[in-house]
Amino acid sequence: MNQRMTLSVILITKNEAENIRDCLLSIAWADEIIVVDSGSTDGTPGIAREMGVQVYMHDWPGFGPQKNRALDYATKEWVFSIDADERVTAEQRAELEQAMQTGAADGYFCPRLSQFCGTFIHHSGWYPDYVLRLFKRGKGRFSDSLVHESIVLEGCSEKLKVPLLHYSYLTMADVERKVEHYSDAAAQQMFRAGKRTNWGRAVASGVWAFMRAYIVRAGVLDGNAGLQIARMNMRTTFLKYRKLIALNAQRKA
Numbered sequence: 001m002n003q004r005m006t007l008s009v010i011l012i013t014k015n016e017a018e019n020i021r022d023c024l025l026s027i028a029w030a031d032e033i034i035v036v037d038s039g040s041t042d043g044t045p046g047i048a049r050e051m052g053v054q055v056y057m058h059d060w061p062g063f064g065p066q067k068n069r070a071l072d073y074a075t076k077e078w079v080f081s082i083d084a085d086e087r088v089t090a091e092q093r094a095e096l097e098q099a100m101q102t103g104a105a106d107g108y109f110c111p112r113l114s115q116f117c118g119t120f121i122h123h124s125g126w127y128p129d130y131v132l133r134l135f136k137r138g139k140g141r142f143s144d145s146l147v148h149e150s151i152v153l154e155g156c157s158e159k160l161k162v163p164l165l166h167y168s169y170l171t172m173a174d175v176e177r178k179v180e181h182y183s184d185a186a187a188q189q190m191f192r193a194g195k196r197t198n199w200g201r202a203v204a205s206g207v208w209a210f211m212r213a214y215i216v217r218a219g220v221l222d223g224n225a226g227l228q229i230a231r232m233n234m235r236t237t238f239l240k241y242r243k244l245i246a247l248n249a250q251r252k253a
Contacts, residue, residue: 005100008032008074008137009082012066016084017042019167024051026087030080036070062185064149067142080134081151085167086112092162096134099160106155107135114166116225117175124219124229125212130159146192147185175228179236186236187243196248197241206238 009030013020014037027033033053037045038060048055058069071079078100082088088096092110099108111128114121121127132140132151140151169175190197210230213219219226 005078005097005103006031006076007078007080007096007100008034008076009080010034010036010067010070010074011082011084012036012038012063012070013040013044013048013084014038014060015040015042016044017047019084020044020047021051022087023082023084024048024053026089027080027082029093031076032074034070034073036066036073038066062144062146062149064142064145067149071140071142074137077137078134079137079140082133082164083166087165087167089162089165092160092164095160095162099134099158103136105158106139107132107151107153107157109157109159110134111159111161111163112166113163114168116169116229117171119222119225121222121225121229123217123221124214124226125217126229128163131164132157133164134160146189147182172228175232179232179239183236183239183243186240187247190240190244191247191251195244197244199245202238202241202245205241206234209237210234 007030009027009032011023011034013035017040024033028051035045035048035053035055037048037055037057039057045055045057054073056069056073058066060066067081080096099105109130110133112131114126114129132153135151135153136155139155140153142149142151169178210233213233214226214230219230222229
């Protein structure tokens with residue numbers, strides 16, 4: 001009889017009190033759950049501790065470096081990375097356990113089904129949105145990107161079928177908050193890499209971001225939600241270049 005594989009679940013948080021409980025409940029079956037928090041003021045660490053998981057406090061170095069901190073605390077044979085606004089269903093749990101038991105690959109990509117203000121999105125470039133989340137400990141590390149980090153895997157990978165549920169944008173207030181957050185991080189990342197831009201590129205890139213989501217990636221089929229996603233992409237893209245222009249101007253001054 002094969003020995004059962006053990007699993008560490010890792011996640012990073014800041015002010016996720018509205019999400020953290022449901023997220024942790026969805027992966028309560030794991031052998032070990034590790035939360036790395038970067039200074040929440042809404043009680044997130046306390047909720048996590050009440051649910052019996054390991055909580056560590058750190059400053060904020062960016063998404064990739066922070067997730068590597070969480071990864072360094074993991075001790076089990078397999079690691080699953082999740083965000084506080086994501087949920088693992090019973091069907092996905094069964095598939096993850098089967099993948100770990102067979103061990104046919106060193107890492108597994110999960111499809112991700114995301115919700116936008118109450119609507120699950122099947123187009124707009126959002127689905128199946130494969131993300132590498134399950135991997136053998138020691139076979140993967142996160143990139144050092146400040147935003148849009150990814151797992152760099154040593155070895156082979158496979159794709160799973162059951163989606164991870166992603167409650168990414170619950171309200172338009174969430175949309176605006178994340179637009180500002182991601183555009184800030186992207187601008188900082190480009191600035192540190194020595195990138196330069198101009199107003200013409202900022203406008204053109206924003207327009208293309210809208211067209212790509214709404215037309216090329218069939219966001220029109222997602223109805224009003226697809227239109228709002230395209231507008232969000234346009235605004236985020238334009239803002240990151242506008243903020244890069246401002247950062248370069250400050251450096252020049």
